[in-house]
Amino acid sequence: MSAAISINQRARSAEQKALRRQAVLEAAETYFQEVGYEAFSMAQLGKRSGVAKGTLYLYFDTREALFLTLYEQSLMRWSRGFIDALSDDITSEAYAKLLYRTALADGVFLPLLIRLEHVIEHNVAIPRLIESKRIFIEQVEGVAKRSATALQLSAAQAVEVVKTMGVLLIGATQTDQSPSLADEALPTDVQNLIASFSSEPLFIKNAVRIIEGIRAEALSNP
Amino acid sequence: MSAAISINQRARSAEQKALRRQAVLEAAETYFQEVGYEAFSMAQLGKRSGVAKGTLYLYFDTREALFLTLYEQSLMRWSRGFIDALSDDITSEAYAKLLYRTALADGVFLPLLIRLEHVIEHNVAIPRLIESKRIFIEQVEGVAKRSATALQLSAAQAVEVVKTMGVLLIGATQTDQSPSLADEALPTDVQNLIASFSSEPLFIKNAVRIIEGIRAEALSNP
DNA sequence: ACTTGAAATGACCACTGGTCAGCTATATAG
DNA sequence: CTATATAGCTGACCAGTGGTCATTTCAAGT
Numbered sequence A, B: 001m002s003a004a005i006s007i008n009q010r011a012r013s014a015e016q017k018a019l020r021r022q023a024v025l026e027a028a029e030t031y032f033q034e035v036g037y038e039a040f041s042m043a044q045l046g047k048r049s050g051v052a053k054g055t056l057y058l059y060f061d062t063r064e065a066l067f068l069t070l071y072e073q074s075l076m077r078w079s080r081g082f083i084d085a086l087s088d089d090i091t092s093e094a095y096a097k098l099l100y101r102t103a104l105a106d107g108v109f110l111p112l113l114i115r116l117e118h119v120i121e122h123n124v125a126i127p128r129l130i131e132s133k134r135i136f137i138e139q140v141e142g143v144a145k146r147s148a149t150a151l152q153l154s155a156a157q158a159v160e161v162v163k164t165m166g167v168l169l170i171g172a173t174q175t176d177q178s179p180s181l182a183d184e185a186l187p188t189d190v191q192n193l194i195a196s197f198s199s200e201p202l203f204i205k206n207a208v209r210i211i212e213g214i215r216a217e218a219l220s221n222p
Numbered sequence C: 001a002c003t004t005g006a007a008a009t010g011a012c013c014a015c016t017g018g019t020c021a022g023c024t025a026t027a028t029a030g
Numbered sequence D: 001c002t003a004t005a006t007a008g009c010t011g012a013c014c015a016g017t018g019g020t021c022a023t024t025t026c027a028a029g030t
Helices: A014-035 A042-048 A053-059 A063-085 A092-105 A109-116 A126-151 A155-177 A188-196 A199-220 B014-035 B042-048 B053-059 B063-085 B092-105 B109-116 B126-151 B155-177 B188-196 B199-220
Strands: none
Touching: A014 A042, A014 A053, A014 A063, A042 A053, A063 A092, A063 A109, A063 A126, A092 A109, A092 A126, A092 A155, A092 A199, A109 A155, A126 A155, A126 B188, A155 A199, A155 B155, A155 B199, A188 B126, A199 B155, A199 B199, B014 B042, B014 B053, B014 B063, B042 B053, B063 B092, B063 B109, B063 B126, B092 B109, B092 B126, B092 B155, B092 B199, B109 B155, B126 B155, B155 B199
């Protein structure tokens, strides 16, 4: 029987390997939150997870494959939390607020989601990509099912809502990714611009417009 | 009097320098369209524009400063084209379609817009960033002014529409940035997923919902 | 205690963006 | 028409990157 504990020893059983892999992922998540995507280096991650750089590549094909896994875990975490937090007969606005807040509360979900398609997916093997898309489908379906009863929508409408919310979330939170100009002496016109792109109202207002639009279409088109 | 022509000679006058700078930008644009953002290397760009790598840094502070300039030029190009193509009394749908098509027609605008806030802006000096934001404000105002008459909206509504269209465009075209899986043997569930995220209908449908939503709000709130 | 196979290692590779002391083309002064 | 000063240009160089793989090391099975 192999011990579940993996300190510095070699991981021989599948179980031990999974533990080590997860330990690396946890180190990566913390490190990523500290330095962000661009400054994240595999050599540093090795040091921080107490493992040689080469060892990282036994557990992940590429840097991007590691980030893809991190993304998947954060997606599943978010979807679980959001589903649990939803209540029945919720207004569109409350729904949008909850979605926005739960998504932003996760320290890695949005930064990874934003980079998914144009960076991360470009250095991952196709079968791994397919696996990842399937996880995505599963999560969307789960969230849509719960959303259907919460928002009183048909199954098809709920799927459309969830997909669209994802799209809107990526667009609306784009500005949050700008370099922090908080302690810079900015001219007022630029300050106003930044304020006018505040992601929370941007997301919520448009989420409501879209959800209500979808509802309205169902009434006019039988 | 300094000749306007700059072949391989040194650029001494301000005019010649501007020409050389523009020549580098044009080489960069072609090269970028060929290889994309990640594979774009300054050494290669030097070779392709017939200039040493070090020289590039006389004209641009960083790789990202170069991309920021490329982005600005494509933004101005798009906004000019879009304004010219708009006609009065256009429907929301026709407006959305035109916006989508003109934005996608430019080979570099969207790929750069998508990377603006979370990559490009992070390696550019603050004064340069402020300058860039001002160009952005100017362009948004120009497009909004024309959109107000085209869509018969108030000035404030038009600004909101234009800003929101930008957000939606970034989100909706995200999927177009995925690695091309066209000639891969994908399982049908994944194929369906990809099809359901087709950016054109995604953008247009939601653009219409948002524009109509903004219109409706004006009627209920005096 | 010995064998064995696989986990772990880190020097190594080809590359990156960015720098800067030295080179040289050019405009101007004598 | 030449000498000088200026400044545009260069490419070797630097510290770093993601990724590889021959070699080492250690735990399990005999």
